[in-house]
């Protein structure tokens with residue numbers, strides 16, 4: 481017997497509906513308290529909050545998602561988190577192939593059985609893995625109701641990854657989608673939006689109520705389409721991501737006050753020294769034991785700057801002057817990052833780089849978009 485496919489009145493989370501789709505049942509949903517989860521797990525499929533298992537059960541919305549995605553009969557669709565296959569079945573009707581990445585073995589079994597029952601198994605490849613740790617095969621577009629807890633790294637993986645694709649239709653937490661859709665000058669313009677929109681266009685499609693899912697999540701959702709830009713800006717991605725992390729750390733501060741912060745000056749001084757081929761701290765040779773002081777203090781994490789001797793050094797004040805000089809001579813000192821366009825931000829980054837100021841710590845490779 482396939483997990484969870486019992487008589488409708490006994491089943492947790494999944495039923496066989498009249499239209500022969502396995503859909504989660506509102507009536508049979510049991511709460512996610514640890515106690516209930518333990519007790520009920522042996523009886524059937526339990527939907528795990530930690531894996532974002534909220535099944536979309538409204539056929540009208542499922543159809544709309546496929547329609548708006550403009551799936552062609554020649555397409556290979558990547559679906560992330562197929563769950564029990566409510567969306568997958570519709571994608572299989574519209575596309576040539578579906579590649580589904582699902583972390584939960586129980587879901588994989590249910591999906592495989594369901595698809596085989598309809599004789600569609602030749603069109604489906606299931607990858608049972610964590611999507612964030614999987615290399616994707618070639619695909620034309622993404623259509624998915626994703627687990628919301630991995631929204632940011634997943635969007636990063638798609639838009640900054642190596643796979644070329646036409647579009648990604650994603651059901652996201654409403655608040656996350658609003659942040660993604662924000663524009664320069666909007667009060668909620670943020671690092672996520674600035675990074676994604678550098679390389680992709682984002683279109684709002686519709687809001688979807690939490691009531692359309694089983695079990696209902698605490699938050700509403702929104703459907704968006706992300707389309708990678710055909711022509712992408714010629715910029716070092718890691719440098720851009722590090723630059724926006726600095727600028728949007730406190731997006732409402734002026735750039736002038738942001739780049740006067742001692743901690744920021746020292747951090748950038750060291751990144752820039754490393755990037756320029758020098759060892760960390762070499763630019764600060766004038767301050768005696770600076771190298772070892774910084775290296776030791778760095779291990780103490782947050783407070784390392786405060787303990788280092790370099791705050792009063794010639795090198796750090798010269799570097800600060802250089803930072804502020806770039807801002808003031810180009811009219812950026814009083815500007816706030818949240819009001820700047822992509823063109824202005826790219827220009828500012830290239831001015832910094834030309835002045836030998838770099839943002840990316842070459843000892844790490846960050847890929848997050850908004851933390």
Ligand SMILES: C[S@@+](CC[C@H](N)C(=O)[O-])C[C@H]1O[C@@H](n2cnc3c(N)ncnc32)[C@H](O)[C@@H]1O
Nearest residue numbers: 534535536561562563582583584610611625627
């Ligand atoms: C919101 S549910 C969507 C289920 C189905 N697509 C639907 O709309 O009814 C998210 C699905 O993603 C799966 N999932 C969670 N984390 C994952 C990960 N890191 N990699 C792959 N799948 C994951 C869950 O097991 C779950 O089946």
